Amino acid sequence: MNSDTDYLKSIADEIVKNKAIDASKANHHLHMEAKRLEKDITLQLTTIENFTQRDTFYFNTLNKLVNICDRLYDINETITPGVEVILELMTAIKQVIPNEIRPNLKLPKAFIVVQKDSLKKSWNRHSQLMNEQKIAEELINIAAIPFKRFIEPKTKLNWGDYTWLKGYLAKLDIMDWENADCNSSEEALLSLLIGRDFNDDRFFIYCKKHIKNRINKVVGKRPRLLAYAECEKLVQEDTQIGTPSFDARANSVSTRLSKWIREEIDFVETNERERPVAKFEFKWNIETIAFFFKLLWDHKVFGKIHLEPFADQIAANCSSIAKDEFQAGSIYSRLYSKEPEVVKAMEKLLVAMLTDVRKYLE
Numbered sequence: 001m002n003s004d005t006d007y008l009k010s011i012a013d014e015i016v017k018n019k020a021i022d023a024s025k026a027n028h029h030l031h032m033e034a035k036r037l038e039k040d041i042t043l044q045l046t047t048i049e050n051f052t053q054r055d056t057f058y059f060n061t062l063n064k065l066v067n068i069c070d071r072l073y074d075i076n077e078t079i080t081p082g083v084e085v086i087l088e089l090m091t092a093i094k095q096v097i098p099n100e101i102r103p104n105l106k107l108p109k110a111f112i113v114v115q116k117d118s119l120k121k122s123w124n125r126h127s128q129l130m131n132e133q134k135i136a137e138e139l140i141n142i143a144a145i146p147f148k149r150f151i152e153p154k155t156k157l158n159w160g161d162y163t164w165l166k167g168y169l170a171k172l173d174i175m176d177w178e179n180a181d182c183n184s185s186e187e188a189l190l191s192l193l194i195g196r197d198f199n200d201d202r203f204f205i206y207c208k209k210h211i212k213n214r215i216n217k218v219v220g221k222r223p224r225l226l227a228y229a230e231c232e233k234l235v236q237e238d239t240q241i242g243t244p245s246f247d248a249r250a251n252s253v254s255t256r257l258s259k260w261i262r263e264e265i266d267f268v269e270t271n272e273r274e275r276p277v278a279k280f281e282f283k284w285n286i287e288t289i290a291f292f293f294k295l296l297w298d299h300k301v302f303g304k305i306h307l308e309p310f311a312d313q314i315a316a317n318c319s320s321i322a323k324d325e326f327q328a329g330s331i332y333s334r335l336y337s338k339e340p341e342v343v344k345a346m347e348k349l350l351v352a353m354l355t356d357v358r359k360y361l362e
Contacts, residue, residue: 004040005064008033012068015082016075026081034089045096059102065090069108083110103160103248116151119165123147126172133177133185142202143189146246164244168196186210194238197245199253207257215264221272225265232261279319286326287342289318290334295346297335307335 011030015021041061048054069086073079079087087110094101123144130140146165150157171192180188190210193203211231218227239254282289293314296302302310311332318326 005037005061005068008037009064009068012071012082012086016071019075021075021080021082023080026085030082031085034085038089038092041093042096045093054097055100055102058097058100059105062090062093062101062105065093066106066108069110073108073110077109079110079113087111087114101159103158103163103244105159107157107159107162112150112153112157115162119147119169120151122169122172123151129177130185130189135186135189139186139189139206142200142206143193145200145202146198160244160248164196164246167243168198171196191234191238194235194253194257195240195243197240197243197252197254199245199247199250199256204253204256207253208260211257211261221268224268224272228261228265228268232258232265235261279317279324282318282320284320285322286320286330287334287337287339288345289314289320289326290331291337291342291346294335308332311335 008030011027011033015027015030045054045058048057065086069083069090072083072086087108090108090111127140127144130143146168150161150165175188175192177185177188180191182188182191190207194207211228214231215224215227218224235254235257239252245252284292293310297305297307297310305313308328312328314331315326315328
């Protein structure tokens with residue numbers, strides 16, 4: 001199966017060789033051959049039923065036309081009428097089965113130039129909206145990366161790069177910043193970029209920092225674990241299965257974030273101690289604290305609870321000026337202590353308290 005682009009290539013080679021460029025109109029032979037090929041290629045694409053054969057024919061044909069287009073463009077890096085003829089031919093062919101264009105098809109240099117101004121205007125408009133929404137400058141600069149990669153290309157760009165950018169732009173165009181289902185405009189943009197699988201390293205790092213800042217506002221082991229779990233849930237909710245990645249060679253941003261969050265959860269689970277938001281800080285030593293709570297327990301101030309778990313609760317919720325942390329075993333071993341100094345100090349306190357209570361009865 002052959003699209004017979006060799007003759008078109010020979011015409012282009014002759015133009016390149018002789019630099020026979022007419023700024024007002026395209027070469028007549030180039031124009032006529034392009035029209036003939038458009039009909040011939042369109043007919044073949046609509047009659048080939050085998051997908052593998054059609055895919056191979058489609059890709060090879062478009063690839064050859066890209067090379068021809070680049071050769072004509074490279075003469076003086078200008079979009080001449082001849083270059084426009086090849087671009088129009090490719091556009092007509094792509095419209096036959098647009099969904100079957102391989103993502104790795106190289107983009108013609110002239111096509112990138114044609115799209116630049118429109119994309120630049122679009123990004124300027126959206127970046128202005130982001131500034132008005134008080135989104136961090138660092139995140140706006142990261143969000144600009146796909147546009148800058150296209151507007152100022154430093155590497156070869158493929159069809160998949162263009163379709164990804166157009167999908168991203170379509171999402172930005174319908175973004176309702178005032179009514180986004182997020183806590184802030186910044187989180188709305190993060191959600192959009194995760195949904196488009198913007199798996200650039202700079203965005204991944206920014207997401208980690210954002211999550212860290214969010215977690216650092218939370219106190220306590222369990223609340224921190226819940227906060228991490230909520231972040232993981234939000235990442236999974238934003239992930240859209242089947243969406244092409246910004247970088248086809250890298251793992252998706254949601255996969256990387258989920259893995260990182262799980263590792264953070266494991267670290268907190270293993271290394272952080274469960275602590276209440278605030279403890280009762282006593283001026284007493286551990287012996288006095290244990291004796292005091294044992295008196296309360298003896299007089300059935302608390303509900304039904306055995307002494308061992310009771311010691312756990314005392315250790316978790318009490319500290320002293322001299323010691324911030326108590327071991328439950330240390331508390332338990334002192335519950336039956338009857339040291340004279342401790343007993344006398346407790347008696348003095350209870351007598352004073354009883355005196356105050358009796359005042360209310362007079």
